[in-house]
Amino acid sequence: MLAAAGYFADEGVATAAYLALSLPRPLFLEGEAGVGKTSLAAALARVVGADLLRLQCYEGIDASQALYDWDFPRQLLHLRAAESAGTAAGPADAERLESEVYSRRFLLARPLLAALETTPAVLLVDEVDRADDEFEAFLLEVLSDYTVTVPELGTIRAEVPPIVVVTSNRTREVHDALKRRCLYHWVEHPEFDREVAIVRQRVPEASAALAEQVARAVAVLRGEGLLKPPGVAESIDWTQALVALGAERLDAATATATLGAVLKYREDQQHAKRLDVQQMITTAVLGG
Amino acid sequence: MAETTGPQELRYDAVDSLVGLAATLRAMGVAASAERVQAATSAMAALDPGRRADVYWAGRLTLCGSADDLARYDTAFEAYFGDRPGSVVRRQQVRRRQLQLVADPAGDPGGDGGEELPRESVTAAASSVEQLRHRDVSTLTAAEREELRRLLARLSLPGERRTSRRLRPAHRGHVDGGRTLRAWLSAGGEPARLRHRAPVSRPRRVVLLVDVSGSMEGYADALLRFAHAASRPGGRARGRDTTEVFALGTRLTRVTREMALRDPDTAMAAVAEALVDAGGGTRLGELLKQFLDAWGQRGTARGAVVVILSDGWERGDAALLGEQVARLQRLAHRVVWSNPRKAAPGYAPLAAGMAAALPHVDDFVEGHSLGALEHLADVVLGRVVSRA
Numbered sequence: 165m166l167a168a169a170g171y172f173a174d175e176g177v178a179t180a181a182y183l184a185l186s187l188p189r190p191l192f193l194e195g196e197a198g199v200g201k202t203s204l205a206a207a208l209a210r211v212v213g214a215d216l217l218r219l220q221c222y223e224g225i226d227a228s229q230a231l232y233d234w235d236f237p238r239q240l241l242h243l244r245a246a247e248s249a250g251t252a253a254g255p256a257d258a259e260r261l262e263s264e265v266y267s268r269r270f271l272l273a274r275p276l277l278a279a280l281e282t283t284p285a286v287l288l289v290d291e292v293d294r295a296d297d298e299f300e301a302f303l304l305e306v307l308s309d310y311t312v313t314v315p316e317l318g319t320i321r322a323e324v325p326p327i328v329v330v331t332s333n334r335t336r337e338v339h340d341a342l343k344r345r346c347l348y349h350w351v352e353h354p355e356f357d358r359e360v361a362i363v364r365q366r367v368p369e370a371s372a373a374l375a376e377q378v379a380r381a382v383a384v385l386r387g388e389g390l391l392k393p394p395g396v397a398e399s400i401d402w403t404q405a406l407v408a409l410g411a412e413r414l415d416a417a418t419a420t421a422t423l424g425a426v427l428k429y430r431e432d433q434q435h436a437k438r439l440d441v442q443q444m445i446t447t448a449v450l451g452g
Numbered sequence: 453m454a455e456t457t458g459p460q461e462l463r464y465d466a467v468d469s470l471v472g473l474a475a476t477l478r479a480m481g482v483a484a485s486a487e488r489v490q491a492a493t494s495a496m497a498a499l500d501p502g503r504r505a506d507v508y509w510a511g512r513l514t515l516c517g518s519a520d521d522l523a524r525y526d527t528a529f530e531a532y533f534g535d536r537p538g539s540v541v542r543r544q545q546v547r548r549r550q551l552q553l554v555a556d557p558a559g560d561p562g563g564d565g566g567e568e569l570p571r572e573s574v575t576a577a578a579s580s581v582e583q584l585r586h587r588d589v590s591t592l593t594a595a596e597r598e599e600l601r602r603l604l605a606r607l608s609l610p611g612e613r614r615t616s617r618r619l620r621p622a623h624r625g626h627v628d629g630g631r632t633l634r635a636w637l638s639a640g641g642e643p644a645r646l647r648h649r650a651p652v653s654r655p656r657r658v659v660l661l662v663d664v665s666g667s668m669e670g671y672a673d674a675l676l677r678f679a680h681a682a683s684r685p686g687g688r689a690r691g692r693d694t695t696e697v698f699a700l701g702t703r704l705t706r707v708t709r710e711m712a713l714r715d716p717d718t719a720m721a722a723v724a725e726a727l728v729d730a731g732g733g734t735r736l737g738e739l740l741k742q743f744l745d746a747w748g749q750r751g752t753a754r755g756a757v758v759v760i761l762s763d764g765w766e767r768g769d770a771a772l773l774g775e776q777v778a779r780l781q782r783l784a785h786r787v788v789w790s791n792p793r794k795a796a797p798g799y800a801p802l803a804a805g806m807a808a809a810l811p812h813v814d815d816f817v818e819g820h821s822l823g824a825l826e827h828l829a830d831v832v833l834g835r836v837v838s839r840a
Contacts, residue, residue: 179499179509186498189491194519224617236629240636247641262637293751335751336694340517344487347513350522391749
């Protein structure tokens with residue numbers, strides 16, 4: 165199912181995705197950076213043929229950036245136009261004017277509201293751990309009954325609840341009330357065969373031998389206790405870099421030259437160089 | 453996978469065993485609430501209850517709520533659906549015992565529900581709070597320690613303030629469209645005064661790393677109680693991030709959850725439960741690396757005030773400790789090291805670990821007494837600066 169959308173899932177991810185679609189229930193994904201949490205949401209969107217609405221969380225994100233906002237410049241313009249046309253005289257007019265100003269056409273839908281109004285939709289709430297508690301509170305309202313309440317307008321309800329994927333890098337513990345409503349899954353690094361398949365699918369120009377060597381070398385690096393062990397995203401980047409250099413196989417010179425695609429810390433690069441890139445590749449070529 | 457959905461009506465025994473599994477998990481400390489069990493049941497209905505892997509995933513996806521729960525889930529699942537089906541793991545008795553890290557054997561006031569303290573000694577201790585404030589906590593008597601605990605519980609530890617991205621109504625700052633529009637509307641469309649909003653300031657997150665190794669024996673109880681007071685939510689710093697607390701023993705243990713228990717004694721009992729390894733030797737550098745790999749670098753330490761409460765007695769490689777403290781300093785807003793041995797007359801940071809760490813520490817303070825901990829709270833708040 166997911167494989168058709170270009171996502172190679174292990175049993176846990178596949179079951180989680182299946183349940184997220186069939187129950188339906190939001191999916192809460194945690195795991196190391198670059199293991200494919202975000203791309204799972206994209207794959208789900210392709211599977212069900214839905215729009216992907218992405219909300220990147222950050223500290224201080226509030227309702228006007230996540231739910232909805234009023235289009236103030238246009239509202240003010242409307243107000244001024246009404247005033248200069250002389251229709252804003254009596255109290256009845258004032259009331260009419262108010263309902264005009266706070267009508268749906270001046271409401272800007274942000275990702276959460278847009279997801280409720282789009283059918284079908286996949287809503288990706290990315291890196292929810294970066295947002296603060298206040299944000300979790302209104303995310304909870306949206307996820308528990310798929311409604312958004314706009315005080316001036318009323319409650320907007322989703323005809324069909326969107327498929328929701330929430331990801332977290334676990335920099336802090338997300339509130340239990342939110343997690344309770346979700347399916348929880350910890351995404352692991354893919355095992356060797358799956359990683360090769362992913363690399364080959366994402367970088368079709370790479371030879372099978374190159375993809376396998378990259379996957380082996382990355383697996384070796386993951387076992388080295390680095391500051392930031394490379395994820396699948398880094399394997400793909402590395403393969404792309406090697407392909408761009410026209411490499412057919414992984415050898416010491418090209419590997420050292422492209423190390424920046426895999427390891428993003430100076431300490432990690434030094435460590436890898438000490439490790440003796442040649443040694444690592446021999447292991448990789450010989451098949452670990 | 454279960455492309456062939458089983459009958460919507462679940463067999464009785466499947467529901468029964470999920471409920472049993474959830475009970476086992478709860479006994480192991482996983483918050484598998486009734487709501488989660490309900491989700492597990494509907495997940496089972498969507499999968500194949502006859503397949504072991506499907507039962508496993510249906511339970512794991514719905515009953516667990518964090519990465520910490522996964523290992524416990526595996527154990528419970530094995531126990532429940534392993535060779536002895538239907539056997540429930542015995543509920544562990546929550547022992548209401550005090551954390552016995554205090555060297556003095558007479559100082560065990562919680563063994564059987566709290567011993568009666570001699571009245572006169574309580575009075576004596578209460579009348580000399582000021583004296584107690586500057587006494588080294590490792591030299592206190594049982595009664596004094598009891599008093600110290602009461603005083604410690606009153607402390608709080610908000611972080612230094614920083615500008616948040618959240619806005620609130622203010623007299624100057626960005627134009628607040630919503631409030632401006634309302635003002636104009638109530639004036640009948642007449643342009644009125646512009647309304648503004650400005651960013652608020654919030655306290656930074658505080659991360660406490662408490663050394664509970666053997667060399668810290670006399671201080672660990674007081675420091676953990678200090679950490680408990682520090683992680684109490686609310687108070688004057690509303691809306692702040694939770695204070696994260698980690699214990700450094702022979703292993704790294706995150707005790708933030710245990711610290712969230714409101715009553716200090718219950719919280720200490722829970723912490724003692726979590727710390728299977730208090731009192732052993734510490735390889736600080738290695739534990740700090742573990743902390744940074746698993747938590748710090750992802751964001752727990754980023755922009756935070758990180759407080760290390762340790763004597764810097766390193767059993768492992770001092771160079772590694774220096775390296776890791778340097779890494780911590782690059783991530784954190786400030787690194788504060790509180791060392792209970794610093795107050796000793798003639799103290800010099802000669803312990804190899806302490807010497808290696810010191811160049812990368814922003815503030816180096818004492819940590820042996822109540823007064824020192826109060827001072828530490830001021831340093832964390834950014835009120836006092838005591839450069840290392």
